Amino acid sequence: MRPLLVLSLLAAVFATPSKAETCADFPATELVNHMRICVSSVLPPQAGNSYGPANLFDGSGNAWCEGVPGSGIGETVTLSLQGASAFRQLLISNGYAKSDKAFFANGRVRLAEISTDLAAPVLVELPDTVAPITITLPGKQPDNHRVIRFKIVDVYPGAQYRDTCLSLFAADLEHERDLEWKSQGY
Template identity: 45%
Template sequence: MINLTKHMTLGALLLFGMPVFAGQSCAQMGATELVRSQLYCASSVLAPQSGNTYGPENLFDGNFRTAWCEGVAGNGEGQEIYVRIEDGIPFRRLLIHNGYAKSTDTYRSNGRARSIDVLTDRGDRIRTVLPDTSSEVVLNLPGPIEYHELRIRIVDVYPGAKYQDTCINLIIPDFEYERSLEFQ
């Protein structure tokens, strides 16, 4: 995981062509058959607690006992996740599992994204309201297009019953969907 510290200037840097800011945390997902790599960066991350970590690596690990949780005061409106895709096949869907689905209690105790904006390197801006469920949500994008950068911004949230942290279990491009269409 790449962790950019306060020692960096507050001005924007470029990392793989993406804006990266001081304090931002990043994690890289390695190559698969359908993509060379994906870099996930989050504008903030909740500090580790009780042996749990909440970094951007949790957005693609496929483990519902982990989640990315934002780390700013308040409910997390305006916090962002950046995804940089290197040499991926064209795709048209994002798969999202909202909240922290470790348990029903954990899910309800923490905030969940309600509305999000997805901005693409192609100039698309898609606003969507996510249902308040930890089940898979499919977000359709224009395409299939070979996207290289996505920025997901939390617009508003379903507040947690106990904590203000807003968490997301999974956000990944659905490269497999395009592959399945090839075989139909």
């Protein structure tokens, strides 16, 4: 093959977009200039409920539920932050936290791969509980992570549905501020 043809073929392969993500943007707060959360798939709306990425921040117990056939192994949530202070913790509510019935009817994440733009991937086993949990990112100090990626590796199967859900996925930007205030005697 001629070098130009090979380069053209390689360019075409790498220019092909990966599967489309669905994203939700959030405006500035006192702790971050901009947040965006993207998911690799979304369960279509059902019975008046929607399952998009915005549900990961709304605090109502609504959930993001993946929308691929099967249990969602390999599906991802990606959180991008601009202008955020250094942090070291994530807040996660596993499953569909709207009610105990919804929680157990749907799949929950058992094992996740979490990576950031500053750290190698780590495997984290999540407890099978509706209670919010805190995950500490690798490293001894807070860091200015800008991208956090959460990939489903294994699940607790749902009793009724095969989809897997999360109700909260967020950087705990307040934790470091609270520690600083406490160290200053507030």
